[in-house]
Amino acid sequence: xxxxxxxxxxxxxxxxxxxxxxxxxxxxxxxxxxxxxxxxxxxxxxxxxxxxxxxxxxxxxxxxxxxxxxxxxxxxxxxxxxxxxxxxxxxxxxxxxxxxxxxxxxxxxxxxxxxxxxxxxxxxxxxxxxxxxxxxxxxxxxxxxxxxxxxxxxxxxxxxxxxxxxxxxxxxxxxxxxxxxxxxxxxxxxxxxxxxxxxxxxxxxxxxxxxxxxxxxxxxxxxxxxxxxxxxxxxxxxxxxxxxxxxxxxxxxxxxxxxxxxxxxxxxxxxxxxxxxxxxxxxxxxxxxxxxxxxxxxxxxxxxxxxxxxxxxxxxxxxxxxxxxxxxxxxxxxxxxxxxxxxxxxxxxxxxxxxxxxxxxxxxxxxxxxxxxxxxxxxxxxxxxxxxxxxxxxxxxxxxxxxxxxxxxxxxxxxxxxxxxxxxxxxxxxxxxxxxxxxxxxxxxxxxxxx
Amino acid sequence: xxxxxxxxxxxxxxxxxxxxxxxxxxxxxxxxxxxxxxxxxxxxxxxxxxxxxxxxxxxxxxxxxxxxxxxxxxxxxxxxxxxxxxxxxxxxxxxxxxxxxxxxxxxxxxxxxxxxxxxxxxxxxxxxxxxxxxxxxxxxxxxxxxxxxxxxxxxxxxxxxxxxxxxxxxxxxxxxxxxxxxxxxxxxxxxxxxxxxxxxxxxxxxxxxxxxxxxxxxxxxxxxxxxxxxxxxxxxxxxxxxxxxxxxxxxxxxxxxxxxxxxxxxxxxxxxxxxxxxxxxxxxxxxxxxxxxxxxxxxxxxxxxxxxxxxxxxxxxxxxxxxxxxxxxxxxxxxxxxxxxxxxxxxxxxxxxxxxxxxxxxxxxxxxxxxxxxxxxxxxxxxxxxxxxxxxxxxxxxxxxxxxxxxxxxxxxxxxxxxxxxxxxxxxxxxxxxxxxxxxxxxxxxxxxxx
Numbered sequence: 001x002x003x004x005x006x007x008x009x010x011x012x013x014x015x016x017x018x019x020x021x022x023x024x025x026x027x028x029x030x031x032x033x034x035x036x037x038x039x040x041x042x043x044x045x046x047x048x049x050x051x052x053x054x055x056x057x058x059x060x061x062x063x064x065x066x067x068x069x070x071x072x073x074x075x076x077x078x079x080x081x082x083x084x085x086x087x088x089x090x091x092x093x094x095x096x097x098x099x100x101x102x103x104x105x106x107x108x109x110x111x112x113x114x115x116x117x118x119x120x121x122x123x124x125x126x127x128x129x130x131x132x133x134x135x136x137x138x139x140x141x142x143x144x145x146x147x148x149x150x151x152x153x154x155x156x157x158x159x160x161x162x163x164x165x166x167x168x169x170x171x172x173x174x175x176x177x178x179x180x181x182x183x184x185x186x187x188x189x190x191x192x193x194x195x196x197x198x199x200x201x202x203x204x205x206x207x208x209x210x211x212x213x214x215x216x217x218x219x220x221x222x223x224x225x226x227x228x229x230x231x232x233x234x235x236x237x238x239x240x241x242x243x244x245x246x247x248x249x250x251x252x253x254x255x256x257x258x259x260x261x262x263x264x265x266x267x268x269x270x271x272x273x274x275x276x277x278x279x280x281x282x283x284x285x286x287x288x289x290x291x292x293x294x295x296x297x298x299x300x301x302x303x304x305x306x307x308x309x310x311x312x313x314x315x316x317x318x319x320x321x322x323x324x325x326x327x328x329x330x331x332x333x334x335x336x337x338x339x340x341x342x343x344x345x346x347x348x349x350x351x352x353x354x355x356x357x358x359x360x361x362x363x364x365x366x367x368x369x370x371x372x373x374x375x376x377x378x379x380x381x382x383x384x385x386x387x388x389x390x391x392x393x394x395x396x397x398x399x400x401x402x403x404x405x406x407x408x409x410x411x412x413x414x415x416x417x418x419x420x421x422x423x424x425x426x427x428x429x430x431x432x433x434x435x436x437x438x439x440x441x442x443x444x445x446x447x448x449x450x451x
Numbered sequence: 452x453x454x455x456x457x458x459x460x461x462x463x464x465x466x467x468x469x470x471x472x473x474x475x476x477x478x479x480x481x482x483x484x485x486x487x488x489x490x491x492x493x494x495x496x497x498x499x500x501x502x503x504x505x506x507x508x509x510x511x512x513x514x515x516x517x518x519x520x521x522x523x524x525x526x527x528x529x530x531x532x533x534x535x536x537x538x539x540x541x542x543x544x545x546x547x548x549x550x551x552x553x554x555x556x557x558x559x560x561x562x563x564x565x566x567x568x569x570x571x572x573x574x575x576x577x578x579x580x581x582x583x584x585x586x587x588x589x590x591x592x593x594x595x596x597x598x599x600x601x602x603x604x605x606x607x608x609x610x611x612x613x614x615x616x617x618x619x620x621x622x623x624x625x626x627x628x629x630x631x632x633x634x635x636x637x638x639x640x641x642x643x644x645x646x647x648x649x650x651x652x653x654x655x656x657x658x659x660x661x662x663x664x665x666x667x668x669x670x671x672x673x674x675x676x677x678x679x680x681x682x683x684x685x686x687x688x689x690x691x692x693x694x695x696x697x698x699x700x701x702x703x704x705x706x707x708x709x710x711x712x713x714x715x716x717x718x719x720x721x722x723x724x725x726x727x728x729x730x731x732x733x734x735x736x737x738x739x740x741x742x743x744x745x746x747x748x749x750x751x752x753x754x755x756x757x758x759x760x761x762x763x764x765x766x767x768x769x770x771x772x773x774x775x776x777x778x779x780x781x782x783x784x785x786x787x788x789x790x791x792x793x794x795x796x797x798x799x800x801x802x803x804x805x806x807x808x809x810x811x812x813x814x815x816x817x818x819x820x821x822x823x824x825x826x827x828x829x830x831x832x833x834x835x836x837x838x839x840x841x842x843x844x845x846x847x848x849x850x851x852x853x854x855x856x857x858x859x860x861x862x863x864x865x866x867x868x869x870x871x872x873x874x875x876x877x878x879x880x881x882x883x884x885x886x887x888x889x890x891x892x893x894x895x896x897x898x899x900x901x902x
Contacts, residue, residue, distance in 0.1 A: 041675055045550075045672045045676050046679075047550060048550060048551070048552035048672075049553070056551070059550070099497055099499060099510070100507070101499035101500070102499075191868075191870040191871070192645070192866055193728065193865035193866045193868065194643070216870070217866070217868035220870055221729070221869070224492055224496040224869075225496050278552070278672070413644070414555060415644045417642075417644065417672070418672070419642040419667070419668050420642070
C-alpha cells in the first residue's frame with residue numbers, strides 16, 4: 001500500500017519530471033497490420049511446433065528473442081526455467097472387433113505408457129464423465145474405457161471447463177476403477193480426422209494408465225457400432241513418457257515508458273505449443289497480438305508506463321513458465337492481461353480494478369466501445385501464464401474475450417496452422433489491445449492492487 | 452443393329468405380353484429417405500476403408516451383397532476379378548533444413564518404395580507441372596522435387612483433370628529427369644492437415660520413384676520458407692509396394708423388370724475406396740444413391756425394364772472391376788449411368804442418346820426440371836466403372852452432375868467419413884436418380900446405341 005501511494009505520487013508528477021522523455025523514445029518499428037501476421041507466419045514456418053520442454057521450444061525462445069529485438073523491444077531476455085513434461089512417442093489405435101478399422105488417436109499429456117506392442121482389451125462405453133464416475137469400483141478391471149462426452153461450441157469458450165473435465169480427470173477416474181487404458185472422444189467441436197491432445201492429470205497415488213483422444217468421426221463410428229449392439233475391442237499403442245524435469249523458459253521484452261519508474265503493464269501469451277500442429281492459434285496468435293499491440297500503442301507517442309511482454313514457456317503442460325516468471329519478478333506490476341484464445345474477433349471486455357480505479361475502467365470501456373466491444377459483468381480470468389503474478393500481487397487485470405465459437409475446432413490438433421487465422425480478425429485483435437494499452441499504459445494515476 | 456431392332460420390337464409389345472407382370476414383382480423394400488444414409492452408415496462403420504485388392508475390400512463385397520439381398524434385390528452375385536494394386540506401408544516425411552518440422556504426407560498409389568530408413572535430399576521447387584516439365588534432362592539428379600500446383604475448386608469438378616495431372620504424371624516426369632523422389636502439394640482444395648492420396652502412373656520404361664502428397668498447410672509452410680530464400684532438405688519414408696495381381700471383384704444385383712427380356716438399365720458406382728478415410732463420399736455415397744434410387748423407382752410400380760446395380764471393385768487403382776464387368780457381360784444393355792462424385796446436390800443433367808431417342812431425352816429432362824436440375828449441352832463422361840461397357844456397347848448414357856465445389860476438400864483423405872454427408876443433399880440425389888430411372892426403366896421404345 002505504501003509502495004502504491006509512492007508510485008501514485010510519482011505517476012502524477014511524471015509529465016512534469018519527464019517532459020522531454022518522448023524525444024528519447026527507443027526507435028521501435030511502427031506497427032503495421034502485417035506485424036502480427038508476420039509474427040505468426042515466421043514462428044510457425046521458421047520454428048514450427050514448440051512442445052514444452054523440447055529442443056523445438058528452445059528454438060522458439062531464440063526465435064522470439066531475435067524477433068522482439070528486431071522489432072525494437074528493449075531488455076529482451078530469455079529466462080530459463082524447468083518443467084515436468086510429456087515426450088511423445090508413437091500413438092496408434094485400431095478397432096479389433098467387431099471389424100478391423102484404424103482409429104485416429106493421439107496420446108494425452110502425462111498419459112501412461114503402453115508396451116511397444118500395445119495393449120488390447122474389450123471396451124466399456126460411457127456416454128459422459130458422470131456415467132464413468134458412477135461406475136462401481138473395480139468394475140473396469142482390464143478394460144479399455146471409451147469415454148464419449150461430446151463437446152458443444154460456445155461463443156465464450158466456456159464449454160472447455162465442464163467438457164474438458166473428461167480429458168483432465170477421466171483417465172484418473174478410469175484408473176481408480178481398474179481400467180487398463182482409456183480413449184476419450186476429443187475435446188473438440190470439429191468433424192475432422194484429427195484428434196485433440198491436451199494434458200490429463202493423475203493425482204498422487206493414482207497409477208497413470210495409457211490415455212488417448214480419438215477424432216470425432218472415429219468416435220461417431222464407434223457409437224454407431226455400439227448402437228447396433230456390437231461389442232468393441234480395441235488395440236492401443238502409446239509409447240510416450242513423462243519427464244520429471246526438462247528445460248523451458250520465458251522470453252520477455254520491454255517497450256520502456258516515459259517514466260520507467262512506474263510499475264509496468266504486463267501483456268502475456270505462451271510461446272510453447274502442442275506438437276501436433278504448429279501452434280498458430282494456440283498461442284502464436286496471442287504472442288503476435290500482444291507484441292503488435294504493444295508496438296501499436298506507441299504510434300501516438302511513447303507510452304507513460306513501460307509495457308512488458310511475457311512470452312511464457314510450458315503453458316500447455318502446467319504453466320511452469322508463468323510460475324517461474326512470478327517468482328523471478330516480485331517487482332511491482334501495474335496490471336496484467338493475456339491473449340490465449342485464438343485469433344477470432346474480440347467482442348467483450350471484462351475488467352478487475354480496485355474501486356479507486358473505477359474511472360480507469362470507464363476509460364478502457366470507452367476506448368473499446370467504438371470497436372463494438374461490449375463491457376461484461378463477469379469475472380476476469382487473467383490467463384494461465386500471467387495468472388501467477390496476478391495472484392501473487394493481487395494485480396488489476398483485463399480480459400479481452402474473443403469469439404471462441406470455432407476455437408475448439410482446431411485447438412490442440414494437427415490443424416493448428418497459419419491458414420486457420422483470419423487476417424481481418426487478427427487485425428481487430430491488435431486494434432483492440434492497442435486501444436486498451438493506449439489507456440492503461442498512459443494512466444497517470446496509481447493502478448492499485450485488487451484486494 | 453439387328454439385335455437392337457429385335458429388342459425394339461420386343462419392347463414395344465411388352466405391355467401386351469406382360470400385362471400382369473407387375474403382380475409378380477419381387478417384394479423389394481420400400482425406399483425411404485433413410486435407405487441411402489443407412490447404406491453409407493453401415494458400410495463405413497461395419498466395413499470401413501476398402502482399399503482395392505485388400506481383405507477389407509473383400510469384406511466390403513460380402514457386406515454389399517448381403518445388403519442388396521436384404522433390400523430385395525435379385526440375382527445378387529459377387530463376380531471375382533483381379534487388379535494391380537498398391538499395398539500401403541509407412542508414410543512419413545520431415546523437413547530437415549532449414550528447420551526440423553514434421554510434414555503430413557501420404558504415399559501415392561504405385562509410388563516407388565524407399566528403404567525403411569527413408570531417403571533424404573535437397574529439394575528443388577516447381578510452382579507448376581509445366582515448370583517441372585520444362586526442367587532440363589538430368590537436372591534433378593538425386594533431388595527431391597516439391598511440386599506445388601495448387602488446385603482451385605470448380606463447381607463441376609472439372610479442375611480434377613488439369614490439376615490432377617500433377618499427381619498422375621508429375622512423378623513420372625520427375626523420374627525421367629533423375630529425381631530421387633517427389634512430394635506434390637495435395638490435389639485438394641481444403642486447408643486441413645490431411646494429405647490427399649490417389650494413383651500416379653509410371654509408364655513402361657520409367658522407373659518408379661517414391662512419390663507422396665503433402666497437406667495444403669504443409670505445402671504453404673514450405674512455400675513461405677522458399678519465399679524467404681531458404682534452401683529445403685527433406686527426409687521421406689514410403690515403404691508401401693505395388694502388387695501386380697490381387698483379388699478384387701464386383702457386386703451386382705437386379706430389380707427385375709416387368710419384361711426381363713428387355714436390355715437392362717445399368718447404374719454403377721464403386722465399392723472400393725482409398726484406405727485413409729472410410730470411403731463415405733468416395734464412393735459409398737454413389738453406391739447408396741444408385742441402390743436407393745433403383746428401389747425408389749419401384750415405388751410407382753415395378754419398372755418395365757430390369758435395373759441392374761453394379762458396385763464395382765478397384766476403381767481407385769485403375770478400374771479393373773469395371774473392365775471385368777464389361778468383359779463378363781457382353782449381353783446387350785440399354786443405358787448406363789454412374790454416381791461417383793460425392794453426395795452434394797445434383798444441378799445438371801447431361802445426356803447421350805441416339806437421334807432416334809431424342810424424345811426419351813426430353814422426357815428425362817422434363818422429369819428433372821421440377822427438381823431444379825438444368826439440361827446441359829456438354830459431353831457425357833459416363834463414369835470410370837460403367838465407362839468400359841458404355842464404350843464396348845456404344846451405350847446411351849446420362850450424367851447427373853453434382854455440385855463438386857467442396858468435393859475435393861475431402862477426396863482421398865482421412866476425412867472421407869460419414870459426417871461429411873449432408874442428408875438433405877443425399878436425399879435430393881436419390882430423388883433425381885429415381886426420377887431418371889422412372890423414365891428410362893419404363894421406356895417402351897428401343898434405347899439405341901449411340902454410333
